[in-house]
Amino acid sequence: MSGRLGRSLGLDLLGGRICSMDCVYCEVGATRDLTCERKPYVPAADIIEELARWKEEGLNDPDMVTLGGLGEPCLNSEMGLVIIEARKLFPNTPVAVLTNASLMTDPEVRRELALADVVLPSLDSLVPDEFAKVNRPCKGISPAAVADGLLAFRKEFKGKIFLEILLAEGINDSDENLGRLKDFCKRLAPDRVDVVTLTRPGTVKGVRPVDGAVLSRWRLALESGDTPAATRQASDGKAMSTERTPAAVAASLSRRPQTVAQLAQALNADPEKVRQAVEALEKRGEIISRDDQGEIFYHGTGHVIEY
Ligand code: SF4
Incomplete structure (x- = not known):
């Protein structure tokens, strides 16, 4: 759920895969x-303190402050406070929230989300068994309830909604889903629809991306009225210049654990330069490593991420 907003400062509200x-x-x-369960998984005060430090370093204001992280940001019960305080620090920078929309059934979550300028919800299927297969939600979340929450939010929210639909081959790329999402998009009238697919292995082996023809067909079908639909690969890895490699590596690792090979591919960077950057960052304690079945994954430690 990222890469759709240009240069962005990301805030991790979870501190773990929650x-x-x-x-x-x-x-x-x-x-x-x-x-x-909503809880202050990472207290708003900690995030804001880090954000204030980032600002003190005198770098240019980002194009966007984006709430996301290693899980669902709406689970943080202090999300509203984070948005308010982020806006105070960067009054001219829009605030965006990347969300799976599952908590939008809660009016309090909608109130907090409405403090943002842009909300980027994802909704991959309105067919219950597809939704269960692709999203594997916690008990009690149904696609119909998520859709109703989004429609209620649309009425309450004055900002922009960019809907994302991720397609996995044979799981949620059915015509039935396309038909239901098409009707839903007419009612929601999002400002944009992004139809995407996987570009890296997900958590389950054998889950495959759809091909370009399917993406194009969905884009055309979901284009309606004033809502532009766009296809893209769900990758946020952009080519980075060699001198930017360490910063890019740090930023990328702050978002997700990766091996050196994955980083090099995602950043389109020289693997040797990536390895050197990773070693330097680990020495400085800015990233940590873990061995996962013989593969070494690296991950950042902070809650404010430039990307
Ligand atoms: S992709 Fe799914 S599991 Fe991963 S953070 Fe987003 S909503 Fe959660």
């Missing part, structure tokens, strides 16, 4: 805590 879903395509990895 989510109300365990999507088969998740690039962050398998959800550690599958929950619908």
Whole structure:
């Protein structure tokens, strides 16, 4: 759920893989805590303190402050406060929230989300068994309830809604789903629809991307009225210049654990330069490593991420 907003400062509100879903395509990895319980998983004060430090470093204001992280940001019960305080620090920077929309059934969550300028919900299927297969939500979340929450939010929210639909081959690319989402998009009238597919392995082996023809067909079908639909691969890895490699590596690792090879591919960077950057960052304690069945994954430690 990222890469759709230009240069962005990301805020991780969870501090771990905590989510109300365990999507088969998740690039962050398998959800550690599958929950619908709202809590200050990372206190707003800690996030704002880090954000204030980032600002003090005198860098240019970002194009966007984006709430996301290693799971579902709406699970953080202090999300509203984070948005308010982020806006105070960067009054000219829009605030965006990447969400799986599952908690939008809660009016309090909608009130907090409405403090943002842009909300980027995902909704991959309105067919119940497809939704269950692709998103593997925690008990009690149904696609119909998520859709109703989104429609209620549309009425209450004055900002922009960019809907994302991720397609996995043979799971949620059915005509039935397309028909239901088409009707839903007419009612929701999002400002944009992004139809995407996987570009890296998800958490479940054998889950495959759809091909370009399917993406194009869905885009055309979902284009309606003033709502532009766009297809893209769900990758946020952009080519980085060699001198930017360490910063790019740090930013990328703050978002998800990756091996050196995965990083090099995602950043379109020289693997040797990536390896050197990773070693330097680990020495400085800015990232940590873990061995996962013989593969070494690296991950950042902070809650404010430039990307
Ligand atoms: S909602 Fe997002 S963070 Fe949560 S499991 Fe799905 S892809 Fe991963």
